[in-house]
Amino acid sequence: MQTTKKSIPLGLFPSITEHVFTEDTLFFDIETTGFSAKKSDLYLIGVGYRRGDEAVIEQFLADDATEQVLLLERFAKLLESHATLLTYNGAGFDLPYLKEKFHSFASELHTAPALLHAPASSDLFSSHTIRDLYKELTPLRGFLGLPNLKQKTVEGFLSLTRQDTYSGGDLIPIYRHYAATHDDLPKGLLLLHNYEDVLGMLQLLPMLSYPAFLNGDYRVEDVSVSPSKDTLQITLMPSDPFPVRAESVCTPFSLVVGGNTATLSVQLLQGELKYFFPDPENYYYLPDEDTAIHRSVGNYVDRKHRVPAKKSNCYIRKTDIFVPQTEELYSPAFRMSNKDMLSYFTLPETFDPENESLRHYIDACLQCLVRNTK
Numbered sequence: 001m002q003t004t005k006k007s008i009p010l011g012l013f014p015s016i017t018e019h020v021f022t023e024d025t026l027f028f029d030i031e032t033t034g035f036s037a038k039k040s041d042l043y044l045i046g047v048g049y050r051r052g053d054e055a056v057i058e059q060f061l062a063d064d065a066t067e068q069v070l071l072l073e074r075f076a077k078l079l080e081s082h083a084t085l086l087t088y089n090g091a092g093f094d095l096p097y098l099k100e101k102f103h104s105f106a107s108e109l110h111t112a113p114a115l116l117h118a119p120a121s122s123d124l125f126s127s128h129t130i131r132d133l134y135k136e137l138t139p140l141r142g143f144l145g146l147p148n149l150k151q152k153t154v155e156g157f158l159s160l161t162r163q164d165t166y167s168g169g170d171l172i173p174i175y176r177h178y179a180a181t182h183d184d185l186p187k188g189l190l191l192l193h194n195y196e197d198v199l200g201m202l203q204l205l206p207m208l209s210y211p212a213f214l215n216g217d218y219r220v221e222d223v224s225v226s227p228s229k230d231t232l233q234i235t236l237m238p239s240d241p242f243p244v245r246a247e248s249v250c251t252p253f254s255l256v257v258g259g260n261t262a263t264l265s266v267q268l269l270q271g272e273l274k275y276f277f278p279d280p281e282n283y284y285y286l287p288d289e290d291t292a293i294h295r296s297v298g299n300y301v302d303r304k305h306r307v308p309a310k311k312s313n314c315y316i317r318k319t320d321i322f323v324p325q326t327e328e329l330y331s332p333a334f335r336m337s338n339k340d341m342l343s344y345f346t347l348p349e350t351f352d353p354e355n356e357s358l359r360h361y362i363d364a365c366l367q368c369l370v371r372n373t374k
Contacts, residue, residue: 001070002061004191007054008199014206016240021205023050026082028075029197030094031190033172037100041065043175045075046194048202049082057198059191064179069108072101076109085125088151088201089134095125133204136211143248143370144210154207155200158243162200164193206243213238213262214366220353221261225268229321232266232347234362250372252324252342253365264365269322273334273344280314291316311338321347326368329361 010017027048034040046059060071075098079085087094102109134149141149146157155162166174171193178186213236222235237260245258252267277283277292284298284306285291292314298306315338322334322344330345351358 001063001067001074002187003059003074004061004195005056005058006195007051007056010050010053010055013055013202014241014243016209017055017202017205020208021050021055021086021202022084024083025050025086026078026084027086027198027201028090028094029087029194029201030097031168031171031175031194032097033175035093035097037097037104042068042071042097042101043179044190044194045071046198047075047078048198049078055202057195059194059198061187061191062179063182068101069105072098072105073109076102079125079128082128084129084131086131086133086201088197088204089132091130091132091135095130099125133201133207137207139370140210140214143214144244144246151197151200151204154204158203158206160200160203162196164189164196166193168193206240209238209240209242210246210257212240213242213257214370216359216363218262220358220362223351223353223358225347229270229347230268232268232323234264234266236262236264236362238262248369250369253369255366255369264362266323266365268347269324269344270320271322272317272319273322273336274315274317274338275332275334276311276338277309277314277316280309280311283309283314285309285313314338318346323347325361326364329357329364 010021013021029046030042031044031046032040032042041062043062043065044059046057048055048057050056060074062068062071085095134151137144137149137154144157146153152162166189171190174186174189177183178190217239218236219239220234221237222233224233224235225231226233238257241260242257242262245256247256248254252269254265256263256265280292282295283292284295284301285308286293286298286301286306288305292309293301318334323330323346324342324344325333326342328343333343333345335343
């Protein structure tokens with residue numbers, strides 16, 4: 001088995017790395033000769049872990065299929081000393097593959113017996129916290145304008161460059177050549193691809209600023225209304241800077257993020273809207289006045305000028321400046337039609353940046369933008 005190790009100063013990485021990449025965290029990526037653990041070989045495991053102010057990338061390369069057990073033992077030792085596993089699409093491939101391999105070689109392994117000899121139906125990694133960057137970014141593919149979420153695509157979004165030009169599938173015959181000859185050239189190609197996969201995961205950590213922000217990790221800096229009173233603008237400060245500018249539009253909301261700032265813009269509506277009473281059976285509709293009144297008062301109106309109210313006409317009208325909302329967080333909620341999902345509330349004189357209702361409103365706007373950006 002071939003082993004390589006390289007240390008990189010953490011100061012070369014963005015600040016988010018400092019608190020995400022703790023000494024409890026283990027990055028890993030595997031290389032195999034196929035998708036099925038029963039029918040293919042595990043030939044390379046690359047890991048990344050932290051030691052003080054350095055990131056260490058270590059790789060274990062099997063010289064041939066008989067050394068798979070050595071790779072598993074080295075990886076098992078690292079599992080014992082790290083509580084968090086961080087991977088890119090590892091939940092979909094790497095972890096199930098490794099679980100199957102651990103069980104296949106259980107009788108030959110001597111480390112981490114509790115892990116290696118667990119029942120085949122159990123989750124070998126249940127004691128670990130697993131963070132899959134791929135899964136965390138999946139809901140944001142449309143928001144970020146990415147054609148797909150392949151690791152190299154996301155690296156390109158961050159303008160990261162690679163020397164490696166091969167895919168995992170391309171490397172299968174190259175590994176077979178190496179296993180037969182132990183030539184340095186194929187060995188270098190194998191190690192380079194895996195090394196850049198592990199390094200790439202480390203370099204992708206700034207991408208986590210997007211889901212963190214969209215899940216509420218921000219501070220409300222300012223809330224203002226444009227002079228023409230047609231736009232509400234909310235300035236937000238994320239905990240970690242955004243690595244690349246991105247914008248999303250889902251009328252009447254739009255969002256621009258970049259650097260240390262995010263700006264949420266909301267189109268205001270100036271005009272007339274209706275408040276629909278929830279219990280039309282208790283109201284009359286007055287056609288001449290185009291409004292609804294409660295039966296306790298409507299009983300005094302001439303029968304010629306009143307009809308029983310229906311859901312569609314059980315309303316009162318109001319002219320004002322209104323703020324759209326995707327959920328009825330502010331009340332009373334006004335609409336154009338009783339069937340509209342989007343509702344509005346009257347524009348307050350001021351917004352308190354510390355108000356909990358405002359944060360709920362912002363969160364709802366952000367989730368709307370994520371859901372509806374394709």
